[in-house]
Structure formats: structure tokens, C-alpha cells
Amino acid sequence: MRLPDYKGRFPVSVATFKKSIRPSHVYGNARLNGKPALKLEEIAYTVYYPTIDDQTHGGRGVHWLPRPLSVATAGWAKFAARPYWLLWPFVYLFARFIKLPTYANAPLRSHAKSTTSHDADSSTETFTDSGTRWPLAIFSHGLAGGRFTYRSVYHIAVPSYGMVVIALEHRDGSGPFVIPTDEDTGQPVPKLYLQTNEISWEEEPAGKLPLRVDQLKFRIREIYEAFESFKGVVRGDRGDTIPMDTFSHWDSFKDQVDFSNVLLTGHSFGGATSLSLLSSPPPEGHDQLPIKKVVLLDPWMDPLPLPGTLPIAYEARPPLFIMNSEAFTLWKEHFTVLEQVVADWRKSGGDECASLITIARSQHHYYSDFGVFVPFGKARALGLLVLDTAHRLTMAYIHGSLPSELKGKRSLEVEPIPGLSSGKATEAARGAKTAASLKELIQTHGLENKGLDEKQGTLVTSLATQGAKLGSTEKTYIVNAIVDRRLKSGEQLAAAVKYLSAHPPPIDDAEFNKECGVGIELSLSDIAERVNAYIASKAPTSWSALSGAIGDLKSTDLKWATPLDVKNAVEKAFTDLFGSKEEAKAKAAKEAKKPAAPAAAASTSKAEPTGSSVPERVVFEEGFLKALHKPGGNPQISPKLREQHLKTTGGQVFTRFPPEPNGFLHIGHSKAIFVNFGYAAHHNGKCYLRYDDTNPEAEEAIYFESILETIRWLGYEPYKITYSSDYFQELYDLAVKLIQVDKAYICHCTAEEIKANRGGEERGPRKACAHRTRPISESLAEFENMKNGKYKPGEAILRMKQDLEDGNPQMWDLIAYRTLHAPHHRTGTKWCIYPTYDFTHCLVDSFENISHSLCTTEFILSRVSYEWLCDAVEVYKPRQSEYGRLNLQGTIMSKRKLLKLVTKGYVGGWDDPRLYTLVALRRRGVPPGAILSFVGNLGVSTATTNIELAKFEQTVRQYLENTAPRLLMVLRPLKVTIENLADDYIHFIDKPLHPKVPSLGSSRIPFTKHVYIDAEDFRTEDSKDYFRLAPNKTVGLFQAPHPITCVSYKTDATGAVTELVCRIEDGSDGKPVPKPKAWIQWVAEHAPSGSPVIIDETRIFHSLFKSDNPAATDDFLADVNPHSLDVIKGAMVEVGFWPLAKRCMSEALKESRERTEKALKEESVGEGVGSGAAGHNDTPMPTAEQLVGNEVVRFQGLRVAYFALDKEARVGCFEDSDDAAPGRRDGDKLVLNRIVSLKEDAGKKAT
Incomplete structure (x- = not known):
């Protein structure tokens, strides 16, 4: 089977080259297995070019997939997170049967012998009429792509019309596999797709997607190096450039390629790479690439700075043509960024400088070979159609005939939108709902005759989506503000929608103008002035304060300035103060290597109270947490709901920590506890502990007790302890209401049928099931039957009637109730139907008047269904905000996998000190303050943090340094x-x-x-x-x-x-x-x-796993380190241990009793709704014993390590009266756990 044949007049050949980069270059500080994750040692690229018709060296039919297949399979398996054995048959079939309609390593066709050809269809026009040499294109691939995965799209199609294409093989870990030559050994070393959760950071970077940002810099350097390498080949001076296969036609390339007129193109991450290249100066030692035109296929904008890149490196902006998939167009937040990029591009180059179109029905992968790999049926036909359209439009764009190519194409026509071009209108009206909303706005307000420009048209389009839930009065007010140019930017429009969502008519003009930045015009000098004033007042001490500074400035009137302008101004100010980032990093590294001061001198300095370098209060006053809304600022479907909420809460912050009581909390939960309890405390608010107990089969009493104990051990007291089950009746009543308003129905589909109706594995078209349109009365009756136990599990479910056309899977008629014949620990057998998380979570947040529903980013998509359900039943709607979760390398967090470790005897229990459950860390002796210091130092943002264990241990070490005797x-x-x-x-x-x-x-x-x-x-x-x-x-x-x-x-x-x-x-x-x-x-x-x-036993713990990412291994149990525990018998400690141990225990008991007494006296726990339901009173209560264990006895063994007393230790003098002399008693057993080693220092190694 071959990929689709080319349509141009020239046959195509391929040749692949590589070149060593010496010295190598390291980008960023990401580490993989202890080494730099992004080290550029070698570049590789494949050249696709026109060749001669008569081939004497071999026929067409080059294998699509490069060898070796074992490495290819491993790479795809890692990217897809699937077992190797599962993918091997598919990889083999692809490699065996899919071939390219090209020659390999054939000579380049002589340009002089090629003539201009103009067919009737402009798409078949060749490039041979432009100069005397073949024009050049450079292609950058996307994530999981490579130099071989776009052959049907660009690599063969474009050269067949008379162009030479350099297809990069990016070796930054974004492809499934590459095999570069190692700089040290000189041997080829396979490198597979780089997962973000397998890397660590020497210094935790600021901002989102830090790995992708560093990869962009890596990729840009590769493009420049490939350009120079191939230029050498064409000029006959190839230097270190060598072919990866046998190649003998060097002379055919001599002076046959034009390097002065380059087309830059890329897909997905390659699109981001192209934009980033245009906005960056060339790498040191390189001249700027002569980019004359740019074609991007479905670019992925997330790694770029918002609102998009600006081509600061180019005086005249190269014309930009973007083809977007329908899927990416419907990704609203992403598409808004893309629109802003295009708008910024047009600021100096005019409307013709940038074009953006959406190809209907196209998916992201249709712009690669994967769009045509389905061998038959509609899917393949659609993929081929999209490819053909992309080819045709690209050719038309390059030849300047795009307007005529689009003209009259019915598939691209939409109703005109004032101020927008036809292509822009196509993008804007792609969704049926958006089109209808736009049409209503245009007709209702007579916008056809208002003479809107493109910016105003774009704002009206954005209003159709962002302001969909506003009333007619509010929409009219915003439309008028757009027409009279009070609102000029997307940021102002977003602020207007937010303001009017929270402040219904009558509208205060002055307040509206203030909140939306009306009339504020900020030049670059204005921005610089404000930035310098901020720097002078805050006096930052290093580059580490950069993200905090940008966050602070965005809360001032600079939020109305272009974000990139603000970022550039802050970075310039920091560079003026501290030098470049690289210089500052080098200086810090040099300072760190200086020998420590003598002990005698150090003893005169003041001790720090804790090991935290960042005060906790700072965390809640910057970045993500600072930007959260004020109580009452979350939009409501009715003003009365907001008023009632504020009346009930008194305007206080209310948060909640809602764990499922089906396991022990782990280190990742410490961040959620810190964020929810800490944010409430910082704002003098309250935080609930709510047990999400809607799955009675998995819940055990020990987990309820352990969760409360762990929260209190970390230093927090819940405002109230509640249960989701406290609200089972209220939830049931709202489920009935949802059916009554025709927004829920009883469904009898199997899980397989539901999956198929949602598009199946291929994410095909979605369709409603047969039960979706059943009468309301029938669903009410069937729901009652479910409640009364008529159905077995799986026979009937209640589903929400949401929006199957929405691109968000969380709107595809989620399950609200299911049948489960299992007794509940609190309600007994009263219920045999139980609400799901998706139904329960938002409504219980509403019942408890939560002002800030803070959760991790895996719930981002759930925010839409969260808000939909609250509005559907017309209850108060909390605002969900998401932050990045915390992951530690070398650990297992999965409850299922932890259970295996326990039950199979690899560890001694859930609190085995080698684990990273919080009960295990507590037993090991890690102080709770050290954990909070660790989380606080990391900060809170939307980025997921994958941290090396060494960083966690260093934080613990620093904390103990100033607190442990x-x-x-x-x-x-x-x-x-x-x-x-x-x-x-x-x-x-x-x-x-x-x-x-x-x-x-x-x-x-x-x-x-x-x-x-x-x-x-x-x-x-x-x-x-x-x-x-x-x-x-x-x-x-x-x-x-x-x-x-x-x-x-x-x-x-x-x-x-x-x-x-x-x-x-x-x-x-x-x-x-x-x-x-x-x-x-x-x-x-x-x-x-x-x-x-x-000491009877001293236990020295090492890493439980051999790899940094045991969760990603095929068999994590095989990754267990058999030497993770050393037990030393007969160690000795000075006699001062006894009075110290007794004093530590006495002081801890005293403090815990006082704290518990205070908590109970203030009725912070055990009152109101949390005191039990249906006659039950099994809520765990705070006790002094929860806060005190043997682990409170901690000390540093001088020159050895930090240790704590294990729970298995027996110390009789703890039971004696305070005036009894401490010492060993009969039956005593001393067991110590090593908490963490001492900081390694060069002096100790030498002694």
C-alpha cells in the first residue's frame, strides 16, 4: 500500500542527512535520569526534492517508517502509553506494507531543464518560473511526529510542484523516537518520546509548559543548523554533513537551490516553533533566515507567550497563512489566542499580511499522514479530501491566488459578518450555536450598517461565545461599547462580560469603564515607567522573582496592555539589575561552590525559624491564587442567588477539601490541603473537610479517621466535617427537578453502547441514544423504580441531557445516578441508588456555599458541566478554579499499586517509611512544617510540577537544620x-x-x-x-x-x-x-x-524504586529496589537522648491538648451539618493523641543524619511523672528511622 500519489509534474526523491554539533548545547535545566534532558549533539533532516523521470538505480516505493522497528515500536508505545506487545503488530504492518510514491537518494532534477507549466487548475502550477534555482521550504513537525509523518501532506506533494523541502527530525523528545550519536561514546543511542512526568528540574521553572518552552529554543537552533548544513551541501562544501544512507549524487545539488527565498511551514508544535523562530533573534553565530512566506497547519499555541508571538526579529513581517482544523477552532481558549496572533500580525502589515481559515470537518491529525491511514470508508475519504484542500490552498497562497481559490467555494461560504473577511467569518461561524448567536447579535443591533472594522467584528464574534449567558440588556450594552470603541481589545471584552455577569442592570457607566479599562492607552514608555516604579518599590533580589513581578503587574492597569509588552519590559528591567538569566545562573552556581564558613563564625549568626525560603503568605498573594475572584464575584444565573450566598457567608472565603475515604492521603494531597485550608486561612475564611462518600463499596472507617488525623497533623483544623451523604435527599430532589425540566433522562444503554454513541475510540460523530427523547413522565417513573430497587446495577442509569455537539466530553450526557445494592456506612440500606461525582460535587459545593472550588487541572473540562448543572437546577454556582498537581519522581501514588506493594509484602504497610503516603512520611519523622514549606516554596500555578526527590529531601533537611537538636x-x-x-x-x-x-x-x-x-x-x-x-x-x-x-x-x-x-x-x-x-x-x-x-535498630531507607518513574514501567513491581532498607543494630547515642526524648513528648502532648481543647471549644468541628445524618454520629473527632506519636522525637546525629523515633519503639519513661528521671526502663526497645541524610559537603569526602 502506498500513500496517495503526488499531483505535480515532477517525480520526487528523498535523501536524509545528519551533522554533529560541536560543542553540544544544553537548553534549560530539565534533567532525565540525572542528565540534561535537552542536549543538542546532532541534527538530522530529510530532503524531499524533484528528480528525473528515468531512474536507473531503482523503482519507487520507499518504506514509510524508518528502521529499526523495535525502537519505533517502543517510541510509539511510550507516546501512546500502551504496552509494546499491543502496538507491535500495527507497527509491523505499517512498516511492511506502507510505502512512499518516491525514489530514494536519486539525483536532484536540473532546474535549467525544467520549464514553467500552468495547467487550467492553478493548484498544478509549478515553481520553476521563479528564478533559476529550486525554491526552498523548511518543515517543522508536531508532537509525536517526525521527518517521516507528513509525507502525504507536504513532503511529497510540494516537491512534486517544483520545490525542495527540508523536513526536520527534531531531537528534542517531541518525536516518538530518534537515534542520535552520543557525544561521549560516539555510538547511536535511541531516545524515545519525552514525557513531562519523567523529567526533573534543577530549578523549578516559572510559567506554564516549561519543557515545551525549552524545546522551542532547541528546535529553533536545529532549524538554523539544518539550513546551514544543507546550504553547504548545495554549495559543494558539506563539511561534517553526512548521508544516513548511501548517497552519491552530490554534484546534482550543486548551486541548484535558492536559499534567499525560504518558505517556513510546520504543523501543531511545529507551528509554534515557526512562530517562535520569527519572534526570536537568530542563535549566536547564525544570520537571520530569509523567511519570505509562512504556512502553518493547525498550530498549537499553548507554549507561546500570550496573546501570541510578535515577529520582532523581522522588520517586514513575512506573509502568514494558517489553516486551522475545525477541532482546534472549536477549542475556544486556544482559538482566541490564535486570533490575537493574526490580529497582531496585521497591525503593521495590513489585512493581507495574515490569513486564517478553518477547513470544515477537519481534525488535528488530518494534516499528517495519519489522516489517510484508514484504508477504506468515509474516514479515509474525508482525510484525503482535507489533504487535497490543504494542498490546493497552499499552492494558491504561494502563487498569490488564494482569494480567487476561495471565491465561490460553497463549502467555505458563511453568512457575512460585519468587519470580517470571508475566511474569518468561516472560522467565527463554524459552530451552529455560535453562528446562531452571531446572527442574532448582528440583526438585533443592525450591525450590517455600522461600518465595523475587523477588530470590532472580532470582538462581536467573541461576544457571541463569551457572553452567551448574558441577558439582552447586557449584550446590547457591550455591543454599543464595541461600536463606539470604548471596548477595543479582547481583554476589555472579557472584563466586560465578567463585570456584567456579576452586576446586573442598571449598569453604572463609571464603574463599568473603570473595571474594563475604558480610556486607558498605554505606550511602551508608559509600560516601562510603571515597571520601573514597581521594581523600585519591591526591590527584587534575583531572577526568581520574575513570575511574581509579572503577576503583580497584571493586577494593575497594565492588564490592559499587551501581555508580551509587559513581559518584555519586566525582563529588560531584570536584565538591567541582575544581568542576563544565563549570567545570573552561572553566578549563583559559582557562589554555591564556595566553601562554607568555619563553624565558629557561623555560630554567631541568628537562626532561622523554619526551613522555608518563601513565607507562606507570599504564596497566596501572587500568581494563580492572587488572581482568584473575591467572594460574590462568581457569575450567577440570578442576582438573588448571589445575594443569598453573600448573606449566608457574610462575604467570607469558603473552601473545602473533599477526599474520597477509600485510601490514605499521599504527598500529592498535601498540596490540595495547603491550597484549600491555607487560602481560606489567609483570607480569614473557613475550610470544610468533606468526605466524598458516594461509593460505599470502597470506603472504610480507618480512612475517615486517618484523613482527619493527617489534616490536623499538617496544622489545620476543619471548619466543619461534612459528608456528601449528608445531602443524599437534597441531591435526589434536585435529580427529580432535573428530569422535570427535561434536562435528565433514564437510560438503559450498556457501557459499550454509551461509548459507541460518544464516538468510540476513533472519536467519530456522536449521536443520542434511543432513550434521550423519552417522555418526562416516563423518566420520572423509571427513576422512582431505580430508587425502589427494581433494577440491578448497570440496567438503568440517570443521565444529564447536556450537549452532545459540544467538543467537551464532559458535556456528553454524563451519568448522574447509578444503581448499587450496597449498604452505606452512614445511611445503611436506605438508598440503592447513588449519585456520581459529576452530579454530587458541584451541588454539594453549592449547598455549603463554597466561594472558591479549588481543584487540580485534570478537572478543567469538568468546569463546564459543573456550571451547567448548577444553572440547570437554578442553585448558587460556585466558581471552580484549577491548579497544577504535585508529582514526586521515584514514587507511586496510585492506590491500586500501593495496595499491591502492601499485600505482596514489598513494604510493611501503608505507613512504611519508604512510601510517600503522608502517614508514611509522618512515621519516618518528616515534620509537617517541612512538607508545608516544600509545597509553599514550589508555589501554586496551573502547571503540573514533577519534582526530584532530592529537592523534597533538601527542603526537609533545611527545615531540620534549624529545628532539630x-x-x-x-x-x-x-x-x-x-x-x-x-x-x-x-x-x-x-x-x-x-x-x-x-x-x-x-x-x-x-x-x-x-x-x-x-x-x-x-x-x-x-x-x-x-x-x-x-x-x-x-x-x-x-x-x-x-x-x-x-x-x-x-x-x-x-x-x-x-x-x-x-x-x-x-x-x-x-x-x-x-x-x-x-x-x-x-x-x-x-x-x-x-x-x-x-539503639536496638537503626533503619536507613533508600529509594523504593530503581527508576525515576516507576508508574510508567510495564511492571512496576519489577522496578522495586531490593536494597531499599538497611537495618543497623547496636548504634550508640549520647545519654542526652533520654531527657530530650521525654521533653519532646511532653511538649508535644501539651501543645496538642491545648490545640484540641481550643478546637472543640470554638466548635470548629462536630457542629451543624457535619454532626451526622439520619441518626448517625460516627464523625471522627479531634483528639490530642492524633497529633502526637513517637516521631515527635527528632534529632540530628552529628555527622550522621537526621533521625526520629519509630512507632514500634517502646520508651517506658514516657509514662512516668514529669519529675521522674528519664532513662531506660525494662522492656524498652529503641528503633530509629533515618528521616534524611545530612547535606553532602566536599570537606567531609576528603576527611
Whole structure:
């Protein structure tokens, strides 16, 4: 099977080249398996070009898919998140049977022998009439694409008309697979599609899609390098450029390609790459590319700065032609950005400088080879039709005949829209609803005769979609404001819709003008002036404050300025202050490598109260959280609903944390807790703990208790504890109401039928099921039958009657109720139908008057159905806002996978300290404040954060550095006898528990003839770079009065050292006291003092998994690290451990009792709706014991690590009275967990 044949007059050949880039270039600080994720070491590109008719070296039919197939299969499997074995048959079939209608490595056709050809159809016109050489095009592929996935679209079609095309193989991880040559080994190393969740960051970047932003820079450099490489080939000076297959026709390329007139083109991410290239200066050492025209296929705008890129690198903007898919046009937020790009492009170049059209019925993938891979039927026919249209329009655009090509094409005609071209009108009226709304606006307000320009026409079009829910008075007001030019930009229109949604008539003109920026005109100098004033007042200290500064400025009148202008002005100000980003980063790295100050000097500085470098309050005053609406600012279907809401809440912030009680919370939940409880607390509001208990089969009492305990352990107290089940009756009543207003129906379709009606796997046309139009009375009766237990699970469901034509799957008639014959922990057997999450969540938010429904970004699509349902039943509508979730590398968060680890014995339980459940982190000894510090330092934005474990551990380490007492400890004791001390020698030392925090107190420890050091601090053979103990070597003992020198050592039968004989250097022998170069920890032997304290078990935890992304492996259990736990018996700690441990436990108990008493006294928990329903009172209650466990005993083992007491430890003196002397009791068992290692420092390695 071949791909569709070309239609031009020339046969086509392909040749692929590559070139090493030396030195290599690293882009961004993303890391993959500890190495730079984006390292440009080599470029590769395929050239498609016209060739001669008579081929003597072979026939047509080049394989579509490059080899080796095993790597190709692995790449597609990774991209599609499917098993290798599942994709292998498909990859094999593609590779075996799909071929290109081209030759391979044939000579380039001589341009001089080619003549101009003009067929009747302008689409067959060749390029040969332009100059004496073949014109050049450069193509950039999209995500999951490559140099081979657009052959039917551009790579073959365009060259057949007389053009040479360079198709990049981007090696930035955006393609399914590439096989570059490794710079270090010189060997080919396959690289598969780069998932965002498998990378880590040396420094957490600001902004959305940071990986994609860095990939854009990488891709731009590849394009420039490929251009220069191929130019060398054509000029006969190919240098390091080599063919990837046998190629011998170098001379045929000599001076046959025109490099002065380049067409730049790309699809999807390649479209973003093209726009980014046009808005960026050339890489260092390169001249600007001579781009004369640009053709983009369905460009993906998300990685670009809003509202779009501006071609600052080009004085005269190259004409821009964009073909959009219908699917991307219906993606409203995305299409708005694209429209703004086109509008900005036309500002200096005029209307003809940029064209944007939508091809009806087209999908995003139709602009690649995948649009024609369906071998038969309507899908293939449609794909071929779209490709043919794209070819025809491209050719017409290049030859300047696009207007005539579009003229008279019925498939592209729409009703005229004032101010908009026919192409623009096509895009605007693509959806039936939008077209109807537009028509109403135009006719109602007589806009046909208002003489609107394109900007005004665009605003009217945007109003048709954004203001669909406004009343007629509000729409008329906005239309008039557009006509009289009070509203001039998309930002102002959005503000107008938002304002009038919250402020119904009568409309206050002055307030409207103020809220919508009417009359504000900001020049570049105005922007710079405001930015400089802000910088002067805030005095930022580094580039890390950039995103916060931009966020702050967007809350001023600069929000009416072009966002890119603001961003550029802020970046210029930061560059003036701190130098370029690269210079600042290099300087910071250099500073970090400077040796630490001596301990004596450091002891004079003040201690920090916590390890957080970003105060918690700052997190809630910048970026995403700062931009949230004020209570009452969320639009309502009726003003009365807002008034009642504000009356009930008093204008306070109300949030909620709504976990499902079917598992233990993990580290990812800590961000949700921090955001919801923290945001409410910051604004003096209240936060509910609501158990989303609508799935009785999965819920257990232990989870309810653990969730409350974990929230309180993190430092928060819920305003009230409620349950979704508290509202089962209210939810049922609203379900009945939904049926009564004909917005819900009973459906008997199977899951397979529902999936098929929604378009199936191929996302085909959607259709209503047979039950959607059943009478209201029938659905009411059947819903009653469901309630009364007539149906078994799966036989009947209640579905919401939403909008099957909407592009959002969350509007495809979601299920509201299902049958489930299972008793509920609170309502017993009263109900055999249970509401779904999609039905319950928004309505319970409404019942509880939540002002800010904060959730993670996987629920973005659900916002539409959330608001639809509230409006459908006419209840108060909270505003849902989404932030990015938190992921830690090297961890498993899936409840199902965690259960496997527990049940199969890989870990000791849900609280095994190697896990990242919050109960496990608590048991390990991680302080709750360290977790909040970690989340707070990351900030809150819409970007998903994938963080290295090392960053989390560093935050914990910093927190403990200033809060944990320090004790002398030896993990592997080695006895030391000091020969020149008397057997009964005893000297007591008062040792501070923390040199920088005097308030932690001190401990009194003995120093005697016999002490223990760590076995790692002794060597039998000395060396110049070793400074600890060895024969005839002197070392200092921390806090001891004098250093010691090793005289000799004893060994056992195996040769292992068992004891050292040393001499104390106190000057009593008349010799100068040697000055030690290192100090080590020790513990004395003194039975009367109880020294040393013997630790029964010290548990050292390592990563539970071998890879950074165990969830992505085919068998995550095979990825388990068999050496993730070391248990050391017989470690020793100084005797100060006992009073410290008892004091830690006593203080923790006192604090927890006071806090719990206060919580109960203020009735923050256990009152009102949360006190139980239907006679039940099983709500977990706050207790002092919830906040206190053995883990409150934490300390730093000096030079060893940070440790905490494990829950399995038994310490009898905890039960004694306060005046009883602490110490070991019968039955005691001491078990320590390593919380985190000490920070590695270069000095320690050398000693």
C-alpha cells in the first residue's frame, strides 16, 4: 500500500542527512535520569526534492517508517502509553506494507531543464518560473511526529510542484523516537518520546509548559543548523554533513537551490516553533533566515507567550497563512489566542499580511499522514479530501491566488459578518450555536450598517461565545461599547462580560469603564515607567522573582496592555539589575561552590525559624491564587442567588477539601490541603473537610479517621466535617427537578453502547441514544423504580441531557445516578441508588456555599458541566478554579499499586517509611512544617510540577537544620581506650543541643577513659588526603577537652579492627599539643550515667524504586529496589537522648491538648451539618493523641543524619511523672528511622 500519489509534474526523491554539533548545547535545566534532558549533539533532516523521470538505480516505493522497528515500536508505545506487545503488530504492518510514491537518494532534477507549466487548475502550477534555482521550504513537525509523518501532506506533494523541502527530525523528545550519536561514546543511542512526568528540574521553572518552552529554543537552533548544513551541501562544501544512507549524487545539488527565498511551514508544535523562530533573534553565530512566506497547519499555541508571538526579529513581517482544523477552532481558549496572533500580525502589515481559515470537518491529525491511514470508508475519504484542500490552498497562497481559490467555494461560504473577511467569518461561524448567536447579535443591533472594522467584528464574534449567558440588556450594552470603541481589545471584552455577569442592570457607566479599562492607552514608555516604579518599590533580589513581578503587574492597569509588552519590559528591567538569566545562573552556581564558613563564625549568626525560603503568605498573594475572584464575584444565573450566598457567608472565603475515604492521603494531597485550608486561612475564611462518600463499596472507617488525623497533623483544623451523604435527599430532589425540566433522562444503554454513541475510540460523530427523547413522565417513573430497587446495577442509569455537539466530553450526557445494592456506612440500606461525582460535587459545593472550588487541572473540562448543572437546577454556582498537581519522581501514588506493594509484602504497610503516603512520611519523622514549606516554596500555578526527590529531601533537611537538636551518635561503634587516662577518670561536659539555637538547651555528657567512635572514622593506613584517625594520627573529638592520637589497634581472627589504643593530647607530657585537622563524633562508656544509649535498630531507607518513574514501567513491581532498607543494630547515642526524648513528648502532648481543647471549644468541628445524618454520629473527632506519636522525637546525629523515633519503639519513661528521671526502663526497645541524610559537603569526602 502506498500513500496517495503526488499531483505535480515532477517525480520526487528523498535523501536524509545528519551533522554533529560541536560543542553540544544544553537548553534549560530539565534533567532525565540525572542528565540534561535537552542536549543538542546532532541534527538530522530529510530532503524531499524533484528528480528525473528515468531512474536507473531503482523503482519507487520507499518504506514509510524508518528502521529499526523495535525502537519505533517502543517510541510509539511510550507516546501512546500502551504496552509494546499491543502496538507491535500495527507497527509491523505499517512498516511492511506502507510505502512512499518516491525514489530514494536519486539525483536532484536540473532546474535549467525544467520549464514553467500552468495547467487550467492553478493548484498544478509549478515553481520553476521563479528564478533559476529550486525554491526552498523548511518543515517543522508536531508532537509525536517526525521527518517521516507528513509525507502525504507536504513532503511529497510540494516537491512534486517544483520545490525542495527540508523536513526536520527534531531531537528534542517531541518525536516518538530518534537515534542520535552520543557525544561521549560516539555510538547511536535511541531516545524515545519525552514525557513531562519523567523529567526533573534543577530549578523549578516559572510559567506554564516549561519543557515545551525549552524545546522551542532547541528546535529553533536545529532549524538554523539544518539550513546551514544543507546550504553547504548545495554549495559543494558539506563539511561534517553526512548521508544516513548511501548517497552519491552530490554534484546534482550543486548551486541548484535558492536559499534567499525560504518558505517556513510546520504543523501543531511545529507551528509554534515557526512562530517562535520569527519572534526570536537568530542563535549566536547564525544570520537571520530569509523567511519570505509562512504556512502553518493547525498550530498549537499553548507554549507561546500570550496573546501570541510578535515577529520582532523581522522588520517586514513575512506573509502568514494558517489553516486551522475545525477541532482546534472549536477549542475556544486556544482559538482566541490564535486570533490575537493574526490580529497582531496585521497591525503593521495590513489585512493581507495574515490569513486564517478553518477547513470544515477537519481534525488535528488530518494534516499528517495519519489522516489517510484508514484504508477504506468515509474516514479515509474525508482525510484525503482535507489533504487535497490543504494542498490546493497552499499552492494558491504561494502563487498569490488564494482569494480567487476561495471565491465561490460553497463549502467555505458563511453568512457575512460585519468587519470580517470571508475566511474569518468561516472560522467565527463554524459552530451552529455560535453562528446562531452571531446572527442574532448582528440583526438585533443592525450591525450590517455600522461600518465595523475587523477588530470590532472580532470582538462581536467573541461576544457571541463569551457572553452567551448574558441577558439582552447586557449584550446590547457591550455591543454599543464595541461600536463606539470604548471596548477595543479582547481583554476589555472579557472584563466586560465578567463585570456584567456579576452586576446586573442598571449598569453604572463609571464603574463599568473603570473595571474594563475604558480610556486607558498605554505606550511602551508608559509600560516601562510603571515597571520601573514597581521594581523600585519591591526591590527584587534575583531572577526568581520574575513570575511574581509579572503577576503583580497584571493586577494593575497594565492588564490592559499587551501581555508580551509587559513581559518584555519586566525582563529588560531584570536584565538591567541582575544581568542576563544565563549570567545570573552561572553566578549563583559559582557562589554555591564556595566553601562554607568555619563553624565558629557561623555560630554567631541568628537562626532561622523554619526551613522555608518563601513565607507562606507570599504564596497566596501572587500568581494563580492572587488572581482568584473575591467572594460574590462568581457569575450567577440570578442576582438573588448571589445575594443569598453573600448573606449566608457574610462575604467570607469558603473552601473545602473533599477526599474520597477509600485510601490514605499521599504527598500529592498535601498540596490540595495547603491550597484549600491555607487560602481560606489567609483570607480569614473557613475550610470544610468533606468526605466524598458516594461509593460505599470502597470506603472504610480507618480512612475517615486517618484523613482527619493527617489534616490536623499538617496544622489545620476543619471548619466543619461534612459528608456528601449528608445531602443524599437534597441531591435526589434536585435529580427529580432535573428530569422535570427535561434536562435528565433514564437510560438503559450498556457501557459499550454509551461509548459507541460518544464516538468510540476513533472519536467519530456522536449521536443520542434511543432513550434521550423519552417522555418526562416516563423518566420520572423509571427513576422512582431505580430508587425502589427494581433494577440491578448497570440496567438503568440517570443521565444529564447536556450537549452532545459540544467538543467537551464532559458535556456528553454524563451519568448522574447509578444503581448499587450496597449498604452505606452512614445511611445503611436506605438508598440503592447513588449519585456520581459529576452530579454530587458541584451541588454539594453549592449547598455549603463554597466561594472558591479549588481543584487540580485534570478537572478543567469538568468546569463546564459543573456550571451547567448548577444553572440547570437554578442553585448558587460556585466558581471552580484549577491548579497544577504535585508529582514526586521515584514514587507511586496510585492506590491500586500501593495496595499491591502492601499485600505482596514489598513494604510493611501503608505507613512504611519508604512510601510517600503522608502517614508514611509522618512515621519516618518528616515534620509537617517541612512538607508545608516544600509545597509553599514550589508555589501554586496551573502547571503540573514533577519534582526530584532530592529537592523534597533538601527542603526537609533545611527545615531540620534549624529545628532539630544535635546529639553525638555512632552508627557502627569502634571502642577506643585512652591509655594515659586513669580507669576512673570522668569529666562531664555541658554540650549545647544546637549551637545556633540556645533555646533548645544543652545536655550533660560524660567523657571517660573508654569511648566509642564510628568505625568509618578509622583507617589502618594513612594517606595525604585523609584527616581522620589512623595510626600515629591526631583527631579532635567534638566538645571533648583535648584531641587524641592513635597509638595502636587490635584485631580479631579475621583481621577486623576491634579496638583502638589512643593517647589524649593534653600537654602533660611536655610536648606541644598537635593541632587536629578534623573532628569526629564519639560516645563515652559510663554505666552510672547510662552511657552509651544502645539503639536496638537503626533503619536507613533508600529509594523504593530503581527508576525515576516507576508508574510508567510495564511492571512496576519489577522496578522495586531490593536494597531499599538497611537495618543497623547496636548504634550508640549520647545519654542526652533520654531527657530530650521525654521533653519532646511532653511538649508535644501539651501543645496538642491545648490545640484540641481550643478546637472543640470554638466548635470548629462536630457542629451543624457535619454532626451526622439520619441518626448517625460516627464523625471522627479531634483528639490530642492524633497529633502526637513517637516521631515527635527528632534529632540530628552529628555527622550522621537526621533521625526520629519509630512507632514500634517502646520508651517506658514516657509514662512516668514529669519529675521522674528519664532513662531506660525494662522492656524498652529503641528503633530509629533515618528521616534524611545530612547535606553532602566536599570537606567531609576528603576527611
